[in-house]
Amino acid sequence: MRSRRSGMWWGTAIEAPDPAALARFYSQLLGWPIxxxxxxxAIVAPAPEGPYFVFQQAEGFRAPVWPPADGEQRPMMHFDFQVGDLDEAVAEAIELGATLASHQPQENVRVLIDPAGHPFCLCFDGDGDS
Structure with missing residues (x-):
């Protein structure tokens, strides 16, 4: 984007019924400060210049359904996080309040549901170089 200048924030906004609680979950999961x-x-970011996750209050919030189902709120986006040990990362996310989704479409990816109901993926590459 040509109009973007150094120091301008950038990130993703996520709707939630309790933005502060969801920010605390992702802050702990990623090790990013609020x-x-x-x-x-509520905003979490790895550094002051971003990228940011902005959690915003959503009145009447309906959590998305995974996997998508006709007539239900579809996931509009999701986060993918690469991890070094899939089982360990899943256990940590569950300890922080995530739940393991019942539908798991790939062997090297685990779909979890955050405390507000958004799906996110933990991905294991296996080669350790990425």
């Missing part, structure tokens, strides 16, 4: 919190909004 950089800002106010009523209805």
């Amino acid at each position: 950089g800002h919190e106010e009523p209805g909004t």
Whole structure:
């Protein structure tokens, strides 16, 4: 983007019924600090320049359904996180409040559901170089 300048924030906004709680979950999962919190909004980022995850209050929030089902709220996006040990990363995410999805489409990927109901993936590459 040509109009983007150094120091401008960039990231992803995620709707949640409790933005502060979801920010705490991802802060602990990723080891990113909560950089800002106010009523209805909380932000986590690995560094002040971002990228950011902005969690925003959503009245009437309906959690997406995984796998997608006709007539239900579809996941509009999801996070993928590469991990070095899939079993260990899944156990840690569950300890922090995630749940393992019943549908697992790939052997080297685990779909989990965050505390607000958003699916996210933990991915193991296996070669250790990425």
